[in-house]
Amino acid sequence: MPNNQFKKGELYSFITGKASTAIARNLQKRFNAAGLKITIEQWSVLYHLWKEDGKSQQELCSATFRDKPSITRLVDNLEKQQLVKRVPSESDRRINLIYVTRQAQKLQEETMALAEALLNEALEGVPPDRIDICKEVLQIVYDNLR
Amino acid sequence: MPNNQFKKGELYSFITGKASTAIARNLQKRFNAAGLKITIEQWSVLYHLWKEDGKSQQELCSATFRDKPSITRLVDNLEKQQLVKRVPSESDRRINLIYVTRQAQKLQEETMALAEALLNEALEGVPPDRIDICKEVLQIVYDNLR
DNA sequence: TTAGATTAGTTGTTTAACTAACTATATGCC
């Protein structure tokens, strides 16, 4: 028997990701309000480079769940803004290793603080155990569709 | 005391909507595979018109959580494909009322079946009460950010 | 050693999102 939990109206918002769209849009507004000239998509790339840079574009694809052309263009734009630098790998010249610049490092603390503050507000009034369940369900959804 | 539930890696995927992106991408692939020439974004507009058409573009904005230019262009493209028709309102000539065509009606049953099947697969193995909690949390997130 | 397959990244095209600036119609107030 199918696990059909979705009334029509809910189906729509689950598929279109109403909540995550609202989060991303809100975070973008906070960046703009703080005078940070960076898009959410660019931030999502820097996010992984801040953890450890010198990653290849291919590694950034997996980390951000984007395809290769998307990463090429995001890195293009980040490079234009002098936030990252492409460095051809010594050992395999097909590969570009991506490094963050000083200017990008400066962005880290401020943007991460804004992101954490946003999530705390978004989840205000939600008990921790329910947040955990939500995270688990979303992870299963993701895994089921791989 | 802040409700800071997010370890760094999870923060990213919550903000970028990994699960909903996967769902939308997967549904688009099913549409393509079935030979249905329609994008997810177009589908999300038709979805609301199938429930009741003759809605204004402004009403479609609220229903789909998009801004006005986005709806203008989605309706442009839907009209090009002869899936909807703009009809100027008699009572207020600023308003376009949007009606679905016969061809769009034909799409309804097939696309809705694909969407429901997808969600059933995505949520396979998740107990109903956990799905409910997940939906509730996402709704609260959305409401908190309005 | 070299021909074929694989991998990393780029380019072109279409669709879409967001912002800002715009036109046209309607409303409200004096």
Place this chain on the structure above:
DNA sequence: GGCATATAGTTAGTTAAACAACTAATCTAA
């Protein structure tokens, strides 16, 4: 009635996503 304001929708410009087709470098196996 007429002017300010609000509302519905469009247009322009930038950024981004998905897909297909491409180049260049590397690997593999005969």
